[in-house]
Amino acid sequence: MLFNSFQFLIFFPVVTLIYWLLPFKYRWIHLLIASCIFYMAFVPVYILILLFTIIIDYLAGIFIENAQGKKRKSFLAISIIANVGTLAFFKYYNFFTDNINALLHTLNISTHPLPLLNIILPIGLSFHTFQAMSYTIEVYRENQKAERHFGIYALYVMFYPQLVAGPIERPQNLLPQFHTPKVFDKYFFFDGLRQMLWGFFKKIVVADRLAIYVSAVYSHPGNYNYLNLLIATIFFAIQIYCDFSGYSDIAIGSAKCMGFKLMTNFNLPFASKSVTEFWRRWHISLSTWFSDYLFIPIITAFRGLGTASIALGLFITFFLSGLWHGAAWTFVIYGLIHGIAMIYEFYTRKGRKKFFSRIPQWLGNGFSKITVFIFVAFSWIFFRANNLTTALLIIRKIFAAGSVAGFQLTVTNLTTKMEFGTVSTIIAIVMAIIVFTTEKFLQADMSKLNKTPVFDIIFCGTILTFLICFGIFHNTSFIYFQF
Numbered sequence: 001m002l003f004n005s006f007q008f009l010i011f012f013p014v015v016t017l018i019y020w021l022l023p024f025k026y027r028w029i030h031l032l033i034a035s036c037i038f039y040m041a042f043v044p045v046y047i048l049i050l051l052f053t054i055i056i057d058y059l060a061g062i063f064i065e066n067a068q069g070k071k072r073k074s075f076l077a078i079s080i081i082a083n084v085g086t087l088a089f090f091k092y093y094n095f096f097t098d099n100i101n102a103l104l105h106t107l108n109i110s111t112h113p114l115p116l117l118n119i120i121l122p123i124g125l126s127f128h129t130f131q132a133m134s135y136t137i138e139v140y141r142e143n144q145k146a147e148r149h150f151g152i153y154a155l156y157v158m159f160y161p162q163l164v165a166g167p168i169e170r171p172q173n174l175l176p177q178f179h180t181p182k183v184f185d186k187y188f189f190f191d192g193l194r195q196m197l198w199g200f201f202k203k204i205v206v207a208d209r210l211a212i213y214v215s216a217v218y219s220h221p222g223n224y225n226y227l228n229l230l231i232a233t234i235f236f237a238i239q240i241y242c243d244f245s246g247y248s249d250i251a252i253g254s255a256k257c258m259g260f261k262l263m264t265n266f267n268l269p270f271a272s273k274s275v276t277e278f279w280r281r282w283h284i285s286l287s288t289w290f291s292d293y294l295f296i297p298i299i300t301a302f303r304g305l306g307t308a309s310i311a312l313g314l315f316i317t318f319f320l321s322g323l324w325h326g327a328a329w330t331f332v333i334y335g336l337i338h339g340i341a342m343i344y345e346f347y348t349r350k351g352r353k354k355f356f357s358r359i360p361q362w363l364g365n366g367f368s369k370i371t372v373f374i375f376v377a378f379s380w381i382f383f384r385a386n387n388l389t390t391a392l393l394i395i396r397k398i399f400a401a402g403s404v405a406g407f408q409l410t411v412t413n414l415t416t417k418m419e420f421g422t423v424s425t426i427i428a429i430v431m432a433i434i435v436f437t438t439e440k441f442l443q444a445d446m447s448k449l450n451k452t453p454v455f456d457i458i459f460c461g462t463i464l465t466f467l468i469c470f471g472i473f474h475n476t477s478f479i480y481f482q483f
Contacts, residue, residue, distance in 0.1 A: 001041035095327035124164035182259030192256030199249025208472035225406035273368035
């Protein structure tokens with residue numbers, strides 16, 4: 001079920017109202033049933049995949065806690081193999097098979113090509129797989145007690161606000177909240193509604209409006225001037241932020257309306273002065289997951305290499321991070337670009353610090369922020385392009401520049417049949433400016449609006465007006481649903 005759909009407009013208030021009306025002891029089963037309905041609105045049969053991994057990890061957690069010595073590691077391995085194996089089959093089987101067939105053909109090895117499968121990637125599989133893995137790893141590390149209540153554990157994996165695209169929660173944060181009775185707090189509740197409204201604004205007004213232009217240009221880059229491609233690339237950087245952070249705001253806000261606190265997933269990433277800082281602010285639940293469960297174990301295992309262990313850890317982590325995002329070489333390259341940039345920053349940190357100490361702080365900060373934004377927007381060409389050939393074509397045309405004579409002011413998205421012209425450009429830019437100028441205040445403390453009711457009414461009324469007047473209501477899927 002999409003957050004920006006009519007079904008959710010009915011689903012959310014009904015589920016939330018029933019939740020608060022029910023006695024505490026029945027709330028978990030209500031949320032579990034609601035989460036199943038939410039997930040089955042996409043492809044119903046795929047809930048069986050979730051059930052399979054839930055059973056495996058639930059039992060693994062108990063066995064790990066009760067076992068001693070090497071048996072604990074064996075049970076953890078079974079859990080990880082089950083989760084990674086399921087993810088690999090549905091997400092990467094065709095990718096690896098296609099590349100193996102191509103390699104065999106290149107080497108002139110005569111054999112029957114391995115068959116490709118006509119399977120659809122279960123929505124959000126990468127997210128709830130990582131959340132499930134964090135549970136068994138934390139139990140193994142003795143940072144979390146095994147959950148004995150099967151229904152509560154299933155709800156931990158399937159909690160509908162963050163089931164499809166995060167935040168990827170740790171068991172220490174979410175599981176205790178399911179066991180703790182919630183008392184209705186009107187301020188916390190209205191904080192949640194306000195955060196949801198802000199998320200809808202970012203998604204429907206900004207991201208989906210920019211998507212009209214981006215999709216039109218990126219679908220047929222050969223038909224557009226370098227300036228169109230450059231604008232589309234900048235627009236996509238804003239689109240993906242408003243799309244994904246908008247989803248996170250809706251997820252966090254809807255959970256907050258029921259008394260649950262999910263982790264912050266974005267913290268003003270475009271204010272970053274380095275790529276390293278960017279990854280502390282962007283998709284925080286994923287970057288900390290990779291840091292805790294992959295990067296730190298790698299540098300610990302290879303600590304004998306000295307600083308090279310950090311470079312190795314960054315390279316492997318971002319290679320797998322890129323692959324996590326999608327089964328295509330474009331995503332791998334996207335990850336490696338960021339990994340190489342962070343390795344560069346690690347080895348040049350002292351020299352850069354010395355350099356920036358010699359120039360005015362405002363100039364150094366401004367230069368750093370602009371540079372990071374340009375770098376990130378460039379890397380997202382590989383993220384957004386349909387394939388590697390298209391990505392390289394876009395880059396080549398942008399850097400070739402040339403005359404602006406071929407620039408097209410109006411573009412048409414062939415999928416939605418919607419035009420993006422001067423008016424749409426002005427609306428999109430103004431709305432994006434509103435997002436970035438308002439975001440810092442809201443990120444600091446959205447609850448401040450509770451203390452100034454008049455300002456709160458003006459704020460919510462204005463955002464709601466923008467939604468109604470400028471929103472794109474096409475039930476457009478969120479970008480990260482494909483992962």
